[in-house]
Amino acid sequence: MNSATIQSLPCTIARLIPAIDAQDGAGVKLKRSLGRGGNTRVDPFLMLDAFSSANPNDYIAGFPAHPHRGFETVTYMLEGHLIHRDHMGNEGNLKSGGVQWMTAGRGVIHEERPKLTNGVMRGFQLWVNLPADEKMKPAFYQDIPAEQVPSISLPNGITVKAIAGSINVEGLSLQGPISGITTEPVFIDVTLPSNTHINLPITTDHQAFIYQFEGESCINDTPVEPHNAAVLTQGNTVTVVSGDKTSRFLVLSGKPINEPIAQYGPFVMNTMEEVEQAIQDYQNGTLTD
Incomplete structure (x- = not known):
């Protein structure tokens, strides 16, 4: 038997996508990196919004009922409390550390509203594309509380949480609560103490990016500042080094779909004709039928 080890193919930074200030829902202030326009998608990921504020005026109106x-x-809550309701009768409490994974498929109408009236509201919303043969499947909703999101702590103070997919870190395996998705997404949250580093595996046939949201990191001597998405080159490992402050970032990878994308607001299909049909279905009240 050939016992040769797999050759290490380090990822480097292909490009940086700085987040821009944006608003969504009923005026919720956020920072948008992926999906901000131009060449800012990372197949299969369509959009990444980060929201963080201690000012209730920035988030209190939430996201009133809207279609997809x-x-x-995917909504990942770092701090705060959102209430989710949808046309299927689901009602979820998304609290600090929890995750909401919703497959819109053929159609969903839902709302997300803050439960709290003061304090910090901080988290992310990620949009993940579906292949053409799954875009019209039935909608599905999963609510994962914080205690079901596994994490590991390494001796050097590094912590890793796994939201989706499986990953091996320093010989320890983590399996996130979300699995069985066609694009095989891996979604982890990493905290590095100052002046430390971590080697993370990347699935070779995935497209991957890192979103820095606290402190700074370096990848192959290239700094990644807060609110930047660092899109990685193809490879099977990435080394991230923290600076003089604690660094925290998301690592996301997924199997690219490689299909045409036609998008208008909350509708993401393969052709504009399909988008127009989605709009018509929503106007006619048949989006979720």
Whole structure:
């Protein structure tokens, strides 16, 4: 038997996508990196919004009832409390450390509203594309509380949480609560103490990016500042080094779909004709039928 080890193929930074200030829902202030326009998607990921504020005026109106078709939405709450309701009768409490994974498929109409009236509201919303043969499947909703999101702590103070997929870190395996997704997403949250580093595996046939949201990191001597998405080159490992302050970032990878994308607001299909049909279905009240 050939016992040769797999050759290490380090990822480097292909490009940086700085987040821009944006608003969504009923005026919720956020920072948008992926999906901000131009060449800012990382197949299969369509959009990444980060929201963080201690000012209730920035988030209190929330996200009133609105539709989606053709993709999946993932909300990861760092701090705060959101109430989710949808047309299927689901009602979820998304609290600090929890995750909401919703497959819009053929269509979903839902709302997300803050439960608290003061304090910090901080988290992310990620949009993940669906392949053409899954865009019209039935909608599905999963609510994962913080205690079901596994984490490991390494001797040097590094912590890793796994939201989706499986990963091996320093010989320790982590399996996130979300699995069985066609694009095989891996979604982890990493905290590095100052002046430390971590080697993370990347699935070779995935497209991957790192979103820095606290402190700074370096990848191959290239600094990654807060609110930047660092899109990685193809490879099977990445080394991230923290600076003089604690660094915290998301690492996301997924199997690219490699299909045409036609998008208008909350509808993501393969052709504009399909988008127009989605709009018509929503206006006619048949989006979720």
